[in-house]
Amino acid sequence: MSNLLTRTFDAGDHRPFGRRLRSPRGARVPLVVVTGFLGAGKTTLIRDLLRQPEGADTLVIVNEFGEVGIDDALLKTGGDATVLMGNGCLCCTLRSDLQKTLVEVLAERARGELPPFQQIILETSGLADPVPILQTLTADRGLASQIHLQAVVTVIDAVLGSRTLEEAPEARRQVAVADRLILTKVDLAGVEAARNFEAELLALNPSAKIVRAENGKVSPQTILADNAQLTEPVYPPRERAHHAADVESFALRFDKPLDWIAVEQSLELLARLRGHDILRAKGLLDIKGCKGPVVVHQVQHLTAKPVELESWPSGERSSRLVFITRNIARRDIETLLDIAIRLAGEANVPMSEPATDGSND
């Protein structure tokens, strides 16, 4: 929300979330997290993307460098953490923590010491739980003002995927928090097996888009496009996956405009009481008094700064909110939001600024 000082220079139109943006990323550098099971083919997909025009000027950050083996032809090794790759892309080995690496590469770019990369791909290790990465990008406000989490893309092997989901909790979280799921090795698994596996995946994450890779390739936009759920229809709830009892994913829709206070307070309450169990909440909201949709994103107990967009995608004006939770029932969250919305509606709460400290002095 804008603060008192910036409101001093209000242009007269109501913009509680600051400048309306054309896209959720605004001016920030888009960052795509590519995660996925060991051997699922993440590196192959990324390497193919880097050869396309859309992949130019990409900074690739790899954690646990070497494990997945980007080949030497593409990667010119250097003495430092950042090295130039074949088509003008950069590759960064994640030796230090993610925060430090991102701050450094942004500063080096601004100083002209690094070529001006336009996007970042963060390839995580196969065993990585992506939630702490999303937390890092949300928690560090300095970083969040410069980097936009464009999407979480999870790559899954259709042959071994089902077993991996069964055995590895990290794998289930990789699927649950993904915006897009890329299925590889469909030819080896067979179409029937792939279809069954897709149903399993959708049960775990009904809002994700599933794309099958062909010969280890997908269209560049499958990896690079902005957060899919913002523009695509919310999928109806599906049958829960038998091996994913701990993770649930569902979408809520609201047809009437919402009070921001009700939404903010509900999400805050959820974060305080059960933040640990909110893996991710994301959506577009129709907020009373706002012209465009308001983008919200929550990772565990952390909420990203909401932004207002200039216009609704595809003209559809209604709130949609996707939750990926652990051991919280859909109806509990639905009830909480319903009550807050009803109370706020009855109170006719005006859109106001959060209280600042020192108000009693």
Place this chain on the structure above:
Amino acid sequence: MAKGNGTLVHNFKLLANHQLDGFGGMGEGMSIQIAPDGRRILWLAHESAPKNFTGVDVTDPKNPKVVVQTNLPTSHMRSNSLEVSGNIMAVAYQTQKQGQKPAGMELFDISKPENPKSIAFFDRSGPHSRGVHVLWFHDGEYVHMAAGAPDFEAGHELDDQCYQIIDVKNPSKPTEVGRWWMPGTKKGETPIKRHEKPALDKGFRAHNTNVYPSHPDRCYLAYLDGGMLIMDIKDKANPKPISRWDNSPPYTGFTHTMIPMFKRGLAIVADESTVDGGKDWPKLVWILDIRDEKNPIPIATCPPPAFDEFAHRGGRFGAHNMHENLELPTSFHSEDIIFCTYFGGGLVAYDISNPYRPETVGTFIPPAPNGSKIGAIQINDCFVDERRIVYCVDRFTGGLYILEPTF
């Protein structure tokens, strides 16, 4: 460590670069006309002779086409500035030395862009005049300009261009209706206190003379070493200063442009770098609080491109022109986003939603253009149309760059 290559492009997509048929040294006049046949023509002033102005069809911004390019009659003049209102274009003519001719302003009928027809020449030559450096023509009625005059003699030769208001309601007969000079700059007056270091004494004379149709009683006047002034021009025969803000010393003068943001009570002020290699650094873009127009207060400066990386690559480095938020249907208008040029620092867009903390949202520092003798880009001016297409020009050879912001 992979080192930078002197370029920095972030959040701008280059749609086209046109070197304007070998005459890509451009000045600080950029204006859009929607021609009677519907074509969108971008009119560009050249930095120096031999070319006068160039019209470029930018209807398709990915495929700009030169429709006309004209010559100056002599090599000792330049037409650094132009503005279009409707189908009339005003062009500024300045000579190298005082006393030379032709010096003044010419009005053209550009209804047929391929064939601009002169309507009038307004002579500003004189024994102590170099003519017109910059002009502003927004409402179709008045040209506001920084100019010498046949009857104007400054006490110091660097102070030879004052603020003048020319009535062009009858475009075939332009008439001066008012003028103002900073007290102490006209010959015979008690001389103004000059900047002490001679190398930094660049003159107390008018530069940009911005007057917006929504506020026709105000001129936002930049006066180089005199800082900037908000002028009351309700009585055009008698312009009166309301306030003045001058950052120099300790800064190094050459205040170039002031752009008001009426709804927010803000103003953007840019100084101009005029010395190569960043030797007059820092030349900045300032944010002013002008809620009380009698008391402008600087509240922030915009973060410039990295000095160490870009200042020593050749040519100038520092602020210069900005997109001036024209109140025309063909101009981008925003009080949140501003576009500023920095010579070797390229073009930078800022988000000033929080005016106390402007944020860089886009940068365009391309490589040195083909044929560049100085070895670096020198972005001189910019204009943004209502489609949010950004046009910017190089001062020497690069011509026109057409960009799409992606932020």
